[in-house]
Amino acid sequence: LSHGHSGGGCPCAPQRGEPPVPGLYLLFDLEQSPCLKESREGSGRGVFRPWEELTDRSKFVESDADEELMFNIPFTGNVKLKGIIIMGEDDDSQPSEMRLCRNIPEMSFDEDREPDQTFSLNRDLTGELEYGTKISHFSSICHLSIHISKNFGADTTKVFYIGLRGEWTELCSHEVTICSYEA
Numbered sequence: 001l002s003h004g005h006s007g008g009g010c011p012c013a014p015q016r017g018e019p020p021v022p023g024l025y026l027l028f029d030l031e032q033s034p035c036l037k038e039s040r041e042g043s044g045r046g047v048f049r050p051w052e053e054l055t056d057r058s059k060f061v062e063s064d065a066d067e068e069l070m071f072n073i074p075f076t077g078n079v080k081l082k083g084i085i086i087m088g089e090d091d092d093s094q095p096s097e098m099r100l101c102r103n104i105p106e107m108s109f110d111e112d113r114e115p116d117q118t119f120s121l122n123r124d125l126t127g128e129l130e131y132g133t134k135i136s137h138f139s140s141i142c143h144l145s146i147h148i149s150k151n152f153g154a155d156t157t158k159v160f161y162i163g164l165r166g167e168w169t170e171l172c173s174h175e176v177t178i179c180s181y182e183a
Contacts, residue, residue: 031045032074033045033048033071033072033073033074034071034072035061035069035070035071035072036069036070036071036072036108036109037063037064037065037066037068037069037070037109038061038062038063038064038069039061039062039063039064039156040061040062043059043060043061043062044061044069044071046059046060046061047059047060047061047159047160047161047162048073048162048163048164049161051163054087054127054161054163055127056160057160059160060089060158060159060160061158061159062093062156062157062158062159063148063156063157063158064156065156066155066156067148067149067150067151067154067155067156067157068109068147068148068149068157069095069147069148069159070107070108070109070145070146070147070148071144071145071146071162072105072106072107072143072144072145073143073144073146073164074105074142074143075141075142075143075144075168076168076171077142077168077169077170077171078140078141078142078168078169078170078171079138079140079141079142079144079166079167079168079169080135080138080139080140080141080166080167081100081102081133081138081141081144081164081165081166082132082133082135082138082165082166082167083131083132083133083164083165083166084098084100084119084130084131084133084146084162084163084164084165085124085127085129085130085131085161085162085163085165086098086121086124086131086148086159086161086162086163087124087125087127087159087160087161087162088123088124088125088151088157088158088159088160089125089158089160090123090125091152091154092151092152092153092154093151093152093154093156093157093158094121094123094124094125094151094152094157094158095121095148095150095151095157095159096120096121096150096151096152097118097120097121097148097149097150098118098119098121098131098146098147098148098149099115099117099118099119099146099147099149100115100116100117100118100119100133100138100144100145100147101113101115101116101144101145101147102116102137102138102141102143102144102145103141103142103143104143104145105143107145107147115147116134116137116138117133117134117137117138119131123152127161127163130163130165138166142171144164146162
């Protein structure tokens with residue numbers, strides 16, 4: 001996509017192997033991050049990995065009976081989500097629509113809620129496209145649900161990589177103080 005440069009590659013784009021910024025994949029509990037409707041149990045966790053492993057196509061998740069997938073991601077702190085990268089297969093199983101919901105632990109397909117943001121996705125085989133989020137909606141989240149709702153026409157959806165970019169801050173846990181006032 002052009003944004004003011006003529007010819008050749010974009011000099012402001014990160015070089016392959018150089019992450020745009022540190023990812024958030026280490027800052028959520030991967031074992032507590034279920035993927036709903038995955039054809040192989042546990043395979044959804046494999047798409048969240050370091051930028052350096054972006055091109056590893058041995059790890060992927062494929063939907064089971066239709067084109068939908070849902071990832072539930074509990075962060076270990078507060079996150080300001082700034083962007084997301086999603087990389088698919090070189091066919092019609094590539095995701096074409098992604099919906100994000102914030103702070104709904106254990107979201108399911110039965111939830112009747114409007115997403116906080118919806119993206120129409122372009123085909124991305126190399127992980128070079130990043131979708132910026134509405135920072136005002138995703139500035140202090142502790143849980144993210146990613147709903148892949150459509151693909152480009154295949155019976156199932158296939159995802160190789162999901163990268164989350166943003167800022168993380170530690171959760172503050174304040175104990176409740178019980179005070180008794182006497183007059």
